[in-house]
Amino acid sequence: MIRLTTPLTEEMVQSLKAGDQVLLSGVIYTGRDAAHKRLVEALDHNEPLPFDLQDAVIYFVGPAPAAPGEIIGSCGPTTSYRMDAYSPRLLEVGLRGMIGKGKRNQEVVDAIVAHKGIYFGAIGGAGALMAHCIKKAEVIAYEDLGTEAIRRLVVEDMPLTVIIDTQGHDLYQLGREAYLHYARKD
Amino acid sequence: MREIQASEITQVIAQMCKRANYQLPDDIKDCLLQAYQKESYPIAKETLGVLKENLELASQTKRPICQDTGMACIFVEIGQDVHVNGHLTDAIHEGVRQGYQEGYLRKSIVRDPVLERVNTQDNTPANIHYDIVPGDKLKLTVAPKGFGSENMSRIKMMKPSDGIEGVKRFILETVEEAGPNPCPPIVIGVGIGGSFDTVGLLAKKAMLENAKAHHPDPRYAAIEKEMLEKVNALGIGPAGFGGGTTALALHIQTAPTHIAGMPVAVAICCHVARKMEVEL
Numbered sequence: 187m188i189r190l191t192t193p194l195t196e197e198m199v200q201s202l203k204a205g206d207q208v209l210l211s212g213v214i215y216t217g218r219d220a221a222h223k224r225l226v227e228a229l230d231h232n233e234p235l236p237f238d239l240q241d242a243v244i245y246f247v248g249p250a251p252a253a254p255g256e257i258i259g260s261c262g263p264t265t266s267y268r269m270d271a272y273s274p275r276l277l278e279v280g281l282r283g284m285i286g287k288g289k290r291n292q293e294v295v296d297a298i299v300a301h302k303g304i305y306f307g308a309i310g311g312a313g314a315l316m317a318h319c320i321k322k323a324e325v326i327a328y329e330d331l332g333t334e335a336i337r338r339l340v341v342e343d344m345p346l347t348v349i350i351d352t353q354g355h356d357l358y359q360l361g362r363e364a365y366l367h368y369a370r371k372d
Numbered sequence: 373m374r375e376i377q378a379s380e381i382t383q384v385i386a387q388m389c390k391r392a393n394y395q396l397p398d399d400i401k402d403c404l405l406q407a408y409q410k411e412s413y414p415i416a417k418e419t420l421g422v423l424k425e426n427l428e429l430a431s432q433t434k435r436p437i438c439q440d441t442g443m444a445c446i447f448v449e450i451g452q453d454v455h456v457n458g459h460l461t462d463a464i465h466e467g468v469r470q471g472y473q474e475g476y477l478r479k480s481i482v483r484d485p486v487l488e489r490v491n492t493q494d495n496t497p498a499n500i501h502y503d504i505v506p507g508d509k510l511k512l513t514v515a516p517k518g519f520g521s522e523n524m525s526r527i528k529m530m531k532p533s534d535g536i537e538g539v540k541r542f543i544l545e546t547v548e549e550a551g552p553n554p555c556p557p558i559v560i561g562v563g564i565g566g567s568f569d570t571v572g573l574l575a576k577k578a579m580l581e582n583a584k585a586h587h588p589d590p591r592y593a594a595i596e597k598e599m600l601e602k603v604n605a606l607g608i609g610p611a612g613f614g615g616g617t618t619a620l621a622l623h624i625q626t627a628p629t630h631i632a633g634m635p636v637a638v639a640i641c642c643h644v645a646r647k648m649e650v651e652l
Contacts (some may be wrong), residue, residue, distance in 0.1 A: 317435070
């Protein structure tokens, strides 16, 4: 198990390989469709961003509301391909890591390789469990978007799997091939 | 004529929205447990173990299993001898509003689908389907549907000459294209027949069938079994990390169709295949 703490530098992610299991700690930011659209619009208009993207990690998630006494509600990943239109632009200006689930398109893979980014998968549909890794949560931008607002999260030992590494290797492809190989031998 | 108060329906729907999001129905839970016991590939077994642990935690603490607490899909079977005192549709929407608010469930509905996309902030409107049936009972089914999997569902207007082999190919193509996106292990509903507008609903009803039931026609039951095996042989596995558990269940529903056509729909649900039924 590899332990990492944000911010993630190029050196920290370069040795990660697709399939590696990671425990991530530190500050990460939430963002999904609507927030990504606004971030890219802000870049297009040379407006300041609500947080520093350099070496930052964005978690594709729209959490459920916190019940009384809770830090945050259920908090698992959303499907990442909907952010494909925006992710290359953010990687270009310093974003290091993305956490989500599901396939990315070739443009995103190319941008990950070009800018030494990293794409982590969290287990989809395990939102109640994931909420336990979140120690602090506050909305820092776009509050009008409700669940889609950008939140600053402090996480501790968030269990993740490297899906696409800095070389562009993809666990979804490799994992399936490895299983099929295993099943043939069985 | 049996009288049912609209306010009672609101209360029941609110309760059901909460319960359905905290706890999976027994058939799906059993399928997941069996898959966990049967799965031999280490990363797949480990992932199924995480899902099992998440289910236990959600149910014990009364928290949503998944943060996507869904679009509230409501199926109403209303006996023709029932009279609802008040506005039935409004009562259902109000139940969804109250349930999602009181239950700390996520509000995921936008009013305009393409221009403004502003969140309605109360998860209404619900997606309601009515069937009128004989008798004096009112059956409500609440099935909160997440869109990670909804986005991976497909409809195809196939030709009669495509035959059952065409249907089988379309099922496999749909699951393969979806890959890790819909949070496998998935639950699959296949609708065949009807028309463009009805085949999707047919597939969704197939998706919501008891996971352990089989089609009453042994020919379709055999196809269900064959296709579940073929889907699991794709190797996508839990969370798409590779493994022998890609789907938990696959059901088919058919309807009469036109001489010129064979509409087919494949509805996909994630492993958080929520549904709850109450009969009033």
